[in-house]
Amino acid sequence: MNTTIPRIQMLDIVKSFGTVRVLEGVSLNVMPGEIVALLGSNGAGKSTLMKILTANYTKTSGEIRVNGAVVDFASPRDAARVGITFLPQEISVFPELNIAENICLNAESTGAVNWADIARRARLVLDDLGFGHLAPETLVADLPVAERRIIEIARALESQTDILVMDEPTASLSEQESAQIFTILRRLKERGTSIVYISHYLKEVFEISDRIVVLRDGLNAGEFDPFTAQVTDVVNAMLGKVAGAMFEDRAPLPKEAPVVFSCNNLSLPGEIQDVSFELHAGEILGVFGLIGSGVEVLGRLIFGAKGQPAAGRMTLSGKPYQPVSALKGKEAGIGFVTAERKTDGIMTDMSVRENLVAAFQRDFGSGPFTSPERETAHTLDWIAKLGIKTSGPEQTIRLLSGGNQQKVCVARWLNPKVKMLILEEPTRGVDVGARREIYSHLVDFARSGLAVLVLSSDVEEIAGLSDRSLVIDRGRILAEFNSGATANDLMSASAQPVNQT
Amino acid sequence: MSDTTHSQNLFKRLFGGSGVGTTVLILLVFYVLLLIVFSFLSPFFMTVRNMTSISSNIALIGLMAAAGTPLIIAGGLDLSVAAIAGLTGVIVALLHAAGLPIWIAVLCAVGVAVVIGLVNGVLATYLRLNPLIVTLATMSIVTGVSLILTGGLTKPLSVDGFNWIGQGRVFGIPVPALLMLAVYVALWLMMQKTHFGRHAFAVGGNPDASRLIGLPVDRTQISLYVMSAVSGAIAGTVLAAMLGAAAPNAAGPHLLTVIAAIILGGTSLQGGRGSVWGTLVAVLILGTLNNGLTLMNVTSFWQDVTRGVVLILAVGFDGLRQRMS
Numbered sequence A: 001m002n003t004t005i006p007r008i009q010m011l012d013i014v015k016s017f018g019t020v021r022v023l024e025g026v027s028l029n030v031m032p033g034e035i036v037a038l039l040g041s042n043g044a045g046k047s048t049l050m051k052i053l054t055a056n057y058t059k060t061s062g063e064i065r066v067n068g069a070v071v072d073f074a075s076p077r078d079a080a081r082v083g084i085t086f087l088p089q090e091i092s093v094f095p096e097l098n099i100a101e102n103i104c105l106n107a108e109s110t111g112a113v114n115w116a117d118i119a120r121r122a123r124l125v126l127d128d129l130g131f132g133h134l135a136p137e138t139l140v141a142d143l144p145v146a147e148r149r150i151i152e153i154a155r156a157l158e159s160q161t162d163i164l165v166m167d168e169p170t171a172s173l174s175e176q177e178s179a180q181i182f183t184i185l186r187r188l189k190e191r192g193t194s195i196v197y198i199s200h201y202l203k204e205v206f207e208i209s210d211r212i213v214v215l216r217d218g219l220n221a222g223e224f225d226p227f228t229a230q231v232t233d234v235v236n237a238m239l240g241k242v243a244g245a246m247f248e249d250r251a252p253l254p255k256e257a258p259v260v261f262s263c264n265n266l267s268l269p270g271e272i273q274d275v276s277f278e279l280h281a282g283e284i285l286g287v288f289g290l291i292g293s294g295v296e297v298l299g300r301l302i303f304g305a306k307g308q309p310a311a312g313r314m315t316l317s318g319k320p321y322q323p324v325s326a327l328k329g330k331e332a333g334i335g336f337v338t339a340e341r342k343t344d345g346i347m348t349d350m351s352v353r354e355n356l357v358a359a360f361q362r363d364f365g366s367g368p369f370t371s372p373e374r375e376t377a378h379t380l381d382w383i384a385k386l387g388i389k390t391s392g393p394e395q396t397i398r399l400l401s402g403g404n405q406q407k408v409c410v411a412r413w414l415n416p417k418v419k420m421l422i423l424e425e426p427t428r429g430v431d432v433g434a435r436r437e438i439y440s441h442l443v444d445f446a447r448s449g450l451a452v453l454v455l456s457s458d459v460e461e462i463a464g465l466s467d468r469s470l471v472i473d474r475g476r477i478l479a480e481f482n483s484g485a486t487a488n489d490l491m492s493a494s495a496q497p498v499n500q501t
Numbered sequence B: 001m002s003d004t005t006h007s008q009n010l011f012k013r014l015f016g017g018s019g020v021g022t023t024v025l026i027l028l029v030f031y032v033l034l035l036i037v038f039s040f041l042s043p044f045f046m047t048v049r050n051m052t053s054i055s056s057n058i059a060l061i062g063l064m065a066a067a068g069t070p071l072i073i074a075g076g077l078d079l080s081v082a083a084i085a086g087l088t089g090v091i092v093a094l095l096h097a098a099g100l101p102i103w104i105a106v107l108c109a110v111g112v113a114v115v116i117g118l119v120n121g122v123l124a125t126y127l128r129l130n131p132l133i134v135t136l137a138t139m140s141i142v143t144g145v146s147l148i149l150t151g152g153l154t155k156p157l158s159v160d161g162f163n164w165i166g167q168g169r170v171f172g173i174p175v176p177a178l179l180m181l182a183v184y185v186a187l188w189l190m191m192q193k194t195h196f197g198r199h200a201f202a203v204g205g206n207p208d209a210s211r212l213i214g215l216p217v218d219r220t221q222i223s224l225y226v227m228s229a230v231s232g233a234i235a236g237t238v239l240a241a242m243l244g245a246a247a248p249n250a251a252g253p254h255l256l257t258v259i260a261a262i263i264l265g266g267t268s269l270q271g272g273r274g275s276v277w278g279t280l281v282a283v284l285i286l287g288t289l290n291n292g293l294t295l296m297n298v299t300s301f302w303q304d305v306t307r308g309v310v311l312i313l314a315v316g317f318d319g320l321r322q323r324m325s
Helices: A046-053 A076-081 A099-104 A115-129 A145-158 A175-191 A202-208 A231-239 A242-246 A295-303 A326-332 A352-363 A372-386 A402-411 A432-447 A459-465 A487-494 B003-015 B020-041 B048-066 B068-073 B081-097 B102-125 B131-150 B175-193 B195-205 B207-213 B217-243 B252-264 B276-295 B300-324
Strands: A008-017 A020-030 A035-039 A061-066 A069-071 A084-087 A163-167 A194-198 A211-216 A219-224 A259-268 A272-280 A284-288 A311-316 A319-321 A334-337 A420-424 A451-456 A468-473 A476-482
Touching (some): A020 A035, A020 A194, A020 A219, A035 A046, A035 A202, A046 A084, A046 A194, A076 A084, A084 A145, A099 A145, A115 A145, A115 A175, A145 A175, A175 A194, A175 A202, A202 A231, A211 A231, A231 A487, A259 A451, A272 A295, A284 A295, A284 A459, A295 A334, A295 A451, A326 A334, A326 B207, A334 A402, A352 A372, A352 A402, A352 B195, A372 A402, A402 A432, A432 A451, A432 A459, A459 A487, A476 A487, B020 B276, B048 B081, B048 B175, B048 B217, B048 B252, B048 B276, B068 B195, B068 B217, B068 B252, B081 B102, B081 B131, B081 B217, B102 B131, B102 B217, B175 B195, B175 B217, B175 B276, B195 B207, B195 B217, B207 B217, B252 B300
Parallel strands (some): A035 A194, A084 A163, A284 A468, A334 A420, A420 A451
Antiparallel strands (some): A008 A020, A211 A219, A259 A272, A468 A476
16 A cells, blocks of 8 residues: 555645746656656746755745655755655766766765775666676776766666656767666666656657656646647647747848858767858847757857857858857857856846946947946946846846846847847746747847847747747757747657667 | 935945945954054054054055956966065066166066066966966976075165165155055056956956957956066065065065955955955055064964964955855
8 A cells, every 4th residue: 555655745836036936836746666757848847846856946835745754855965865866967977986986976975985895786786777788897987978877877776766856868868878768767667766757858758758747837737648648738738828928920021131141061070060051131040959959059159159160161241250269259240148147148246237238348438448327328228128127237137037137148239230149048047027028129139130040949939939940959950940830840840860870 | 316325336436346345344444443452552553653664564565466456356366476576676686786777677577577477377368277276386486596596695786766666755655655555546447447457357257258248358367467477576676675685585475465465355266356455455454463463572473373363254254244145
């Protein structure tokens, strides 16, 4: 009768960051030996929910039970003690240590290392997973990515994990490598391990999971049985009806618009292969790709932040263009809005004004001197135009919400010298209201003559925002769609199997 | 706008942005308390004679710490500054002894400092080496070269007009103190009023973002390494003029005080935050503390202990205050 008690019960979980509610009462059950796929668009609350389970975040309200008993973890270590392990999207192994050390290393190990013992334990776990051929003495740095992922899973097993949470475990793996991971997950399931599997790849989800749980905007949006459910039903639950309201009707594309940017056979070894496209003035070109597809590289490569590409001919405003550095990209007339605002977008301790004028600061000063007055006037102008919610130009940008920080990052590039604006994940971590505003502003900027290139792993965003869209996977452009392509079209184009890798 | 916010704005304008103003204010209060305590404890403390005598010593530390502050704000670090001060005195003394006019000798020494600064900067930016290691290495090289050039001996350097920089007075105020003040005003103007200064804050606050905005990250840092080396050279010139001699390792022992003053002054070792006025007040505090304890017959061994305790207390308090807010 023990088996009828869920391994995990999360009841009515609410999470707020400041005034923003990210989870509005989400519930999730996982039975022993069950693989539950957690699905949802970006910002649906999947990661937040899992970070609450693993005690990386504290919940605002709600209840968590493990094997029927209410738990309240103070730290991720407490969660680890009852057997919950979280494997984040980025593989976290110690490349300079060998397999045995990587597997047996945990917070409870003390004293001298018993090499024979850890080698024995590592071999045991690897055998169990069907990877007995990996020698425990091998340096992890020498293993391919997929096997590093396996080492990570083996480590979780070694530390008696019976609840495994995985975030996009196959994001950087090929299809064969993914199949290896699935084999392991099935073995774990037979042993009774409960698995929560977060993924964007619908095909995988249907293949591996026992139950599909969909979240949308911080709420449960449906549960499906992968053996009977239709893909379209799951996608509809993920996307909901929001998409229609997010994007307003727009002015038609200008006829006969000049080409602002073109690239031919652009390549960066291992990341981008033979990418060619043209971008016209007044147009928003969207590039959709899942994480690890090259979508996070292409924009940087064109801007110059990746240095010189290995191959490719490009033109910008009719002149030959070669990416060298961000500074040269800016001088050539490209603006770039990064996906990671905190790490490489804003100077957190500086004011809204200083952040907003940073790219073209010299336009506001005279000679070597800055002119705070003119900067303030310019900043106030954009605060009004974009509806940036701030106490004023002198407020520290750190105190603004993600959406308002993002508006500052966009406004920074709105200068007549910029002919082409590249945006990576323009609304990641941005609340729904601000998202709608940013979309409508981007359309306005485009229609006033700017060429806009949007790169995103958010399929609805690309489907709704683009005048034309490309789908990228494993560094290649797989498909091109004209305006009117649905999220479903884009998603299924990206899920096509690749013949050559 | 209410009165309090207005005075806050005025304060922020005076002491630079990013909340460092409060740190400077707290330090100023602490400095005044220190002055009050010592003037009660020792009758000689608050005399004109004593004050002018400590101001020359303070000026020396102050000059070495001056350009180090913007450099640390921009995410760099220079440990070679005191060694450069020593080498400067040596070069001036040797070139003058070889028959070169004294000011030409000074110019040559500054030129050498510029080259050392460039080396520091290029290694730390283009080659992405850790500035701590790079400048530790150049410090060692520069100190060694000074000792080689002099054979470890002190060289006399007594030239009319030149020694005035170290020993002269204008309206009763020692020239080194005036020189230091001029350098601080110039650096403050640079950091608060120019594009270059704004870039320094941005580059130190978030180098990746600065690069993606297309700011000249490496160029800004290299310029600041050069400025730090030059401020070391100025300090070295003042020191040699003050002593009437060039001792190869005269400035070396001051290095830790210089770094301590910059950190005590509220400049973050992580970069992006700080102000030159904070450094100045911190230099005043550390110099006054030394002098006051000497007047009270505390041995220099205990002075080292006291300085360490004050540093921990001040930085600890400021850290606590910032975590509270």
